[in-house]
Amino acid sequence: MLQKGDFLKDENQDLLPDVLDVKIVLPEDADDAMLVAACNLAWRFGMETTGYKGNITADAAYTGNRLVLEKAEQTELVREKEGESVKVSLRGDGEELIAFTSRLCMEFPQINGQRSWKDLLMDMVDDFVLRSADGQLAALKAMQKEQTGEYEVYGSPLWNDTQKKEAGDAKVYNYKSGQKMYEKVYELPWEVEVFEKLLEEKVYPQIGKGSKVKITGAVSENIKVRQKIKEKIEDRIQMLGAKPEDTFVICAYKQGYSWIVEEMLPVMKEAQADQVEIYFKPFLPEGQTDWLDENGATPSYHNLNADTPDKWYDLPIRYLQELYPVEDILVKELGIERDKVIFKAYEGKEDITYLCKGIKDEKVCCEDTYKAVWSERPYMDEYPQMGKVHPATGYVKAEIDGQEVFYQTVCTDMEEIWDVYQKEVLPDCRRYIEEKTGGKISADLQPFFHELRLDVTASEPDYATGSREDLISSLDALHEDMYFVGSDYFKNYGVKKADVMLDAPGLILPVIHEKEGRPVFKVTLTEPLKEEACIVKDGKTVLLQRKREEADAWIRAISWENDNFTFHIRTNGVQSNVLHTYSTLWSKGVLAECESVAAGTKLLFESEQGEIQYAALTPEREEKPKTKRIEEIDLHEHELIGYDTYREIIEELKQVPGIEVFRTAVSYTGRELYAVWIKPEYEGYLSMTKRISRIPGEMINARHHANEVSSTNAAFILIKKLLTEDVYKDLPDKLNLVIVPMENVDGAAIHYELQKEHPTWKFHVARFNSLGKEFYYEHFQQDTIHSEAMGLTRIYDRYVPDMIVDNHGVPSHEWEQQFSGYTSPSYKGFWLPRSLLYGYFWYVTNPEYKDNYPVNKVMEDVIADKIAEYPEMRELNREWSAQFEKYAHAWMPKLFPANYYKEMINYWIPFAADPNHRYPSIRFPWITTVAYTSEVADETAQGEYLNLCARAHVAHDEATIRMLMEAVHVMECHLEEQDGQILTSYIRQRPMIVKVTGKNK
Ligand SMILES: [Zn+2]
Known part of the structure; x- marks a missing residue:
């Protein structure tokens, strides 16, 4: 009654009450204590509204929402519904009544930690329908009491150790935890072995003594692996009595970068180039010359267009992109200014990707070209109408005495893995979903699975370039591709199949490891143990989670005993034996919700008609004093903060004055x-x-x-500044x-x-x-x-x-x-x-x-x-x-x-x-x-x-x-008296007025 609700209404939609829809009804013979109580409540109602109209009191004939004071032995507040209106009776007498109302006005309906009774009651309803741990434990105990047997609880992840102990010999599982539904392992050929086998079978037999052999190629591997390949090639050629010439094996991934840095840079260094011009060929489909530019300020979030099978996803600047961050390397290695590295689009007719010119004293001092190799495939194998993509691919090229004798592309490990992902893994998962749902797909059946884990081990480049935070990592890229393309797959599947966008099919989780050797791809699909919480007895499900609407809990009355509140909680749709165990467990301090209310608070759980009541007393607990200084807390300002560290910091912050956590x-x-509120330290009630x-x-x-x-x-650094710097001393009073x-x-x-x-x-x-x-x-x-x-x-x-x-x-x-x-x-x-x-x-x-x-x-x-x-x-x-x-x-x-x-x-x-x-x-x-x-x-x-x-x-x-x-x-500040009625309001107008201050004013 002291927050937004029946009595305090928000009619201007600003989420704050602005209408007070209650009248206080005093008996004819009201004494001083009663008047004090009524004033207290009137004050508190005033605290909770931004506007008021009319008169706060009414006579006994009034039938609208009302608070009726009555003289009585028992001090209590009782709420009743009378037709459309709500009647709250405040009963009591003398000092007791004053003490009760003033405490009520100071505290209610707040409970510990910025929560209100409304939140707690909602949690209790969750308990009663078996949605949360406290309620699951209470239901289990009630059943155990009645019938022996082997119990299993498929419960909330929040069961703590004390609660598990309380469950006795019943087994407790987190129903959301994963169980394996299927697992598949794919062992794939290693591009390095394929590359070397091709040489062994197709090239080396052609080499005659004394010939000059030039082997070039690309594999998606780090420099160490490629160096080994190169040495092996040169050894083999020499063993055959021939002479290796300009052997190079560059990285298939970001070929342009690899070619410039590994092949061209040493040449340019040698020639003392003071300027570099790199021409890249615009990446466009045959016959297309226009560059399509589109708005990219905000994400489009989804990729659902499926009407252009010939569309290329790649941008015209694709081969410029592959050069990034080569400017940094050239600037550093050649000792030149950034503006001496020039990128241009190649307009010539030659079939090349790059033309690189080293320039010294305004004259070309070295020059070479390179053709990058790519493969073409649909973005999505199952939805080819979505368009085409062009991943990098590897190749082997052999020239003997200036004549090309062999050329073949070589699939990279990434392509092999991608093939399996598209052809096997995603369709397998789709079939699984179809089988599970009987082919009737809808968005509300999501998640369809708990986790699709894509465990990949592959030998690939993965290193920092040394410029800013730049990385060259085909595996980081694969991680993104697997996750995003997997998500797009299910979105598109939903659209095609049922005209719904499936954006939460389950967690698609790539877990990728870098390791030299053959790639391995392990796929595991897991499901939650159960769809919903339940209790199983002797192998049979005996109790299932219910819907929130099937139970209810509200405060029917608050009474005053021994200078403390007793809350009478009326329930609906809860079995009385569960209510009994719930109250017993509450008194034992085993329920997590206990922490919500002050120690010593009494609760009385009542059944539907109120004929059965179970009392619970909130046990004492240790409260940590708020005496810590934030400077004493390690806020991990220079380290990545994971969940566990965050929780540790939060626990410590709870002990710091000036904030409420x-x-x-x-x-x-x-x-x-958790939230951290920068709290004003006022005395008395804070509205x-x-x-x-x-x-x-x-x-x-x-x-x-x-x-x-x-x-x-x-966030943590900011909180520390706000609590310790002088300029923020007034903050709680201003913001x-x-x-x-x-x-x-x-x-x-x-x-x-x-x-x-x-x-x-x-x-x-x-x-x-x-x-x-x-x-x-x-x-x-x-x-x-x-x-x-x-x-x-x-x-x-x-x-x-x-x-x-x-x-x-x-x-x-x-x-x-x-x-x-x-x-x-x-x-x-x-x-x-x-x-x-x-x-x-x-x-x-x-x-x-x-x-x-x-x-x-x-x-x-x-x-x-x-x-x-x-x-x-x-x-x-x-x-x-x-x-x-x-x-x-x-x-x-x-x-x-x-x-x-x-x-x-x-x-x-x-x-x-x-x-x-x-x-x-x-x-x-x-x-x-x-x-x-x-x-x-x-x-x-x-x-x-x-x-x-x-x-x-x-x-x-x-x-x-x-x-x-x-x-x-x-402020809209208004006060007016009209025929004994008061019209008043105090509302801050939004937006506020702000200005630029400081030195740039
Ligand atoms: Zn974000």
């Missing part, structure tokens, strides 16, 4: 999401309604995409700020495992959750199975933020996918990082919200000014923008847009207001003025570079916080 949600697999009405709110969300790692570090350090906890756990083996790969698979789902679309959906999405939903409802800053990231190096047209089809514009930090403003276009846009514009300014204060960030921003210009934007300006404002790139994405939109600034434009997405190049950043990325996030966060702290607010 609270759980907001539990993920699908049972991991916990969130009044607070939100007075000052703006901001939510900073980190790690929505879990492979975008630095925002978690940034209602809540920070979520890790939203995608399940993704973070997946990422952490993967990065152990490959610390700097991109790992986009880990940006989504454990079911491979983008749960951004699940925000504001109350009953989602992707329960981690509830975190943001709950915070939004409670903090009603004017601004949401979502801290994201992009790859720290090239995002190439050779089996998808070299760039990811849905994220083409993201091929190269464009700056250390850039941003997106998702703004609303409706005229009625026209004042939102200027706030966004000011924010753009303050962020740019702030970043300019850090030379190291500015420097890297400049370096990246120069690379982006040289390899991408200059050639295809639409696909690779780069509009600078004060040396920063921001993309402005307009939308018309839409109540179902995924961005709160578009969904609730009257509430949220700014939704800003920041992107730093941190997939995957480690060590000092990670720290730099994190500091870039902190910098824009700080700029924004300062802007909000200095904002000016217009």
Whole structure:
């Protein structure tokens, strides 16, 4: 009754109550104590609303919503429904009544950790329908008491050790954990052996004594392996009495880069070239000359077009792309300026891919050409109408005495693996789904499987080039290809088969290892142990999870005994024996929910008609004092933070004064999401309604995409700054700020495992959750199975933020996918990082919200000014923008847009207001003025570079916080008396007024 609901109504849709729909009814003979109690409640109601009309009291004849005070022995508050209205009776007398109401007004309905009774009751309902661990344990105990037998619980992942012990000899499983459904192992030929066998069988027999033999070729291998091949070839030729000439075996992967660095660079060095011109042939289908440029500022997210079988995914600059980052190597090795490395499109008629000219003193001093070799295949074998891609392939070429005697292409290991993936693995998985569903596919049957694990071992190049965070790794690329193409496969399958886009079929998880030798590809498909929670007795399922609607729990009454509350919880749809064990377990402190309420709190669980009651007493527990200083906590500012470390930090932060750390949600697999609220230290009751009405709110969300790692570090660094720096002393009084350090906890756990083996790969698979789902679309959906999405939903409802800053990231190096047209089809514009930090403003276009846009514009300014204060960030921003210009934007300006404002790139994405939109600034434009997405190049950043990325996030966060702290607010402040009625309101108008301050004013 003291929060949004029957009495406190939100009629202007700002998520805050603005109408008080209750009257206090006092008896004729009300004494002082009763008047005090009534005043307390009137005060508290006033605290919870932004507007009021009418008169707070009414006489006994009033039949609307009312709070009726009655003199009685027993002090209590009882809620009853009377037709359409709600009657709450407050009974009691004297000091007891005053003590009871004042405590009620100070605390209710808050419980521990920024939660309210509403949240707890919802959790209890989940317990009663067997959805969560507490309820599963209670149901098990109730059954064990009645019938002996062998019990198995297929329960929630959240069962703790104490609960398992309590379960006695019953076996407890996490019903969501995986069981193997099938496994297949493919052993494939190694390209090096194929390459050498071809020489052995087709070339060496042709070699005569004294002849000059030139063997060239390419395999997708690291330099060590290729060096060995080269030595072996030269030995063999010499053994045959012939003379090897210019043998080279370059890397099939990024052939252009390999050719320039390994073949041309030594020649140019020798010739002391002071300028390099590299001509690349535009990559276009026969007969096509136009370069198609398309908008690439935002991702298209999905690749579903399937009407152009002749379409090439590859861009015209494909062979320029393959050169990246060769400029850095040439500059370093030749000691020349960056502008002395010049890329040009080759317009000549020769059948070549590259022409490289070394220039000294304005004259060509060396020159050579190279033809890169590729193969052609459909993007998707099963959907050839989607178009074609052109992965690199290997080859062997032999010339004897100047005559070509042999030429053959050689499949790379990557191609062999890809073939199996397309021809066997994906169709196998599809057949599995069809069999399982009986061919009736629909989106709500997802996930179809728990995990499709693609375990690949292959011998491939995988190394850092030494420039920035650049990598040459065909395996990092394969990881992306497998994940994204696998996802596209199921999306397309759904569209073709049932006209639905299947975007969460299950987790497609590539796990890739680099090892010299033959490639091995192991595929394992797992399923959850059970579809839903259940209890099995003697091999038979005896109890199944039910729907939420099948049970209910609410507070019927609160009574006052021994200076403490007793909550009378009325239930519906719960067996009385389960209610009994639940209350017993509550008193024992075995239920996780116990922690929600204060020790000593009494609960009385009542059956449907109230005829049966079970009492439970919340046991004492150890509370850690809030005396820790944040400086004492290791925040791992220079290390990647995985889920476990994050939880350790969170536990420590709970002990720091000045902040409130609270759980907001539990993920699908049972991991916990926390928020950190920068809390004002006022005395007395703190009304969130009044607070939100007075000052703006901001939510900073980190790690929505879990492979975008630095925002978690940034969140912790920021919290420390806010608590320790003088400029933020007034923050709690000027801004209602809540920070979520890790939203995608399940993704973070997946990422952490993967990065152990490959610390700097991109790992986009880990940006989504454990079911491979983008749960951004699940925000504001109350009953989602992707329960981690509830975190943001709950915070939004409670903090009603004017601004949401979502801290994201992009790859720290090239995002190439050779089996998808070299760039990811849905994220083409993201091929190269464009700056250390850039941003997106998702703004609303409706005229009625026209004042939102200027706030966004000011924010753009303050962020740019702030970043300019850090030379190291500015420097890297400049370096990246120069690379982006040289390899991408200059050639295809639409696909690779780069509009600078004060040396920063921001993309402005307009939308018309839409109540179902995924961005709160578009969904609730009257509430949220700014939704800003920041992107730093941190997939995957480690060590000092990670720290730099994190500091870039902190910098824009700080700029924004300062802007909000200095904002000016217009209040709609109204008070009027009319015929004994009061009309009053106190509402902060959104948006706030902000300005650019600081030195760039
Ligand atoms: Zn992201």
